[in-house]
Amino acid sequence: MYCEKKKLKSGQVRWECMEDGPPNPATGKRKQIKRRAKTQREAKQRVQKAIQSLQDDGIDERLGARMLFEDAAKHWLSVYSMTGVKRNTVRIREKEIAILNRYIAKTPIGNVTPAMYQKILNDLSPSYARTTVQGVNTSAGMIFRQAMKDKIIKENPTEHVVVPKKRQTVEDIEIEEVMEKYLEHNELEEFLNAVRQYGLDLDIERFYLLAYSGMRSGEACALKWSDISFEDNTIRITKTLYNENNNMKKYEITPPKTKGSIRTIHMEPEIMNLLHLHKKRQMKIKLKVGHLLEDYHDADFVFCRENGYPFAPSNILKRMDRLLTKTSIDKHATPHIFRHTMISMMAEAKIDVATIMERVGHEDINTTMKIYTHVTNKMKEDASDKVRNLYGNALEKINLN
Template sequence: MAEIIQRGKTWTYKVYIGTDPLTKKRISDSKGGFKTQKEAKAAARLVELQKQNGTFVKESDIPFKQFAQDWVKTYSRSGVKVSSVRAREKEMKHFISVWGPYPISRITKKMYQDRIIDLSEQYSHNYMDGIHACGRMIFRQAIELGLMKVNPTENFKLPKKQQTVEELEKEEDEIIFFEKEELAHFLKLAHSHGLEMDHLIFTVLSYTGLRIGELLALKWSDFNDNPGTLRVIKTLYNPTNNFKKYHLLTPKTKGSVRTIRINDKLVSMLKKHKIIQNEVKLKNRLIYQDYGFIFAREDGHPQLRKVVETRLKRLLKLARIEKKITPHSFRHTHTSLLLEAGVGIKEVQQRLGHTDINTTMNIYAHMTANMEEKASQKFDKLMEDLL
């Protein structure tokens, strides 16, 4: 039976719900602020009917921050990658910063919508996909645990961001790569002025199109000299750049698991590198921990991505190449050379490990436009010489 209480000028109901199985204490649902006794009784009757039908949900006062932090702990134990957990932690901070102490049950659809729209004005559509996905997972869990009645993310679609001309131009410039002559000059300089493993690392990146994480995760067990192949089954994840605190994860997508054919030049270079590495093991036998990495530091741990990036900047400066080349640019360079050699789009997709053909097609379109521009310039030059 509901208890109806008058408090000042308003009325409050209190309905007995049951007993907490853990504390054995009585659980009740109460709500005040009703202008009349009749309104309070009607609201109480609705709760009693929901209780009888098994549809009643007692909304929780747990703060959003506390629930989100508990949720991410559960998420981390569900077998997902360390990189995915790190991404979720980063994404949920965008909600915690505004809703931290606020009861999760009181977050409405309007509040969620306003927050997403506000963030959409600051971040890219791809990043917003991640933030929205994180929000959906958090609130879905709250609903499943019976902590709230209405899911604020339900039926909400991420707004499409209208790109400006400046953003489109910037996006067009994102695919940066070496021209064939630039690559030859760079690799020659890496051979003559590079530091330990520089020439090998940048040659392998250029000749295979591997992602930098895939390259640094390679072990000798992934290398076959006859026929010459490299097996890609893992990627190195080390966001803190601490040489001991790395993780070997499964590749980016299912299609990223692949075996790449390499030429005799790379096979020969890798064999010579193994001989040198064996000498390093012997020299540093007191500290060397042999994990089997091809691109290992002098203590046996895998080389850091940060070191590769720093070495790359040094060589680009020596080569007087002003393009904003990154380790990923070698992947685009490899793609452009494959297309220039007449390799089919399907073969390019398989070699690069793209699960989605559209990813390959986007790069293909950019590369093709670049090649057409160069062909046009060469033709113009030819005609100038004839006139």
């Protein structure tokens, strides 16, 4: 150990002792540990205590007291991005980090306390949906766990915190009615009538497919003709299309949302016939203009522009918004509503839950069961009404006096 006297800017004199600490487990390099005190003995003791602490748990608390949260978050995100997660998931994490940075970007990560972090969640709760706050908490937890792995903090301040639960108002409950999540028979029929009457190119094919398949719009956009078997009337779903900036040439084909989303579905012959006719028209267009275009994108997409590039899911959403204005439907409907509509249709057809989940590619039973239970309960109520209509005369003759 090397020790010497140092004169500070304040004019005071202090002993400074220095010794090599234990090697960094990641790099193998040793870091010099320096400590100051009024006496040489005290300075030596501080160095020895710091080295002992590093040897015991490898935590470099001084680094944790210097590294800003925003830098630690950036480091974690770079590691997380290389784990094979989808670009859309990374984009969501970036937004969640941006929310956290509003509060603690310039705070050293080692200085973030459980109380400080709980206050952040409490502050976010009134302004954001609980799922968003939960997402922020998940990202924060992974950032702090990475810092623990990097040996710069001892504890994770996100452990044991409470994600506030909003108290629902009557309006919230009404908005979240299960019936808002799917289209009733008459609503689906009205929408498809509007598709046939006012639809633009590919609207009929895409919206009928979404309505009767239960697939996600990103899955529909990623479909290739090799995924479709006209002999078996089946469609194989193995991928989804992601396009962050809606630039037709900068799309990404990624694995579907979950492992359970990889599936083969049997389709009604009428839908397959629509697709077969569409394929014939597409081939004619390709033969007519494909050779004239310098950058024709020959990638076998089912739904593509004349230049071969696939449409983004946002295109389907815009088309749906346009068609909804031609109907009396006042629900907040996006293409995702067709998935829930498919669940309701299959529930009404008395198809078991496992088969329904396989059809729509659900791994979480909660969403499926909410709609399934609602529809089947409604069927029981309707059955009671039908009995009353058939045998109403006999019921009316009951004399309770």
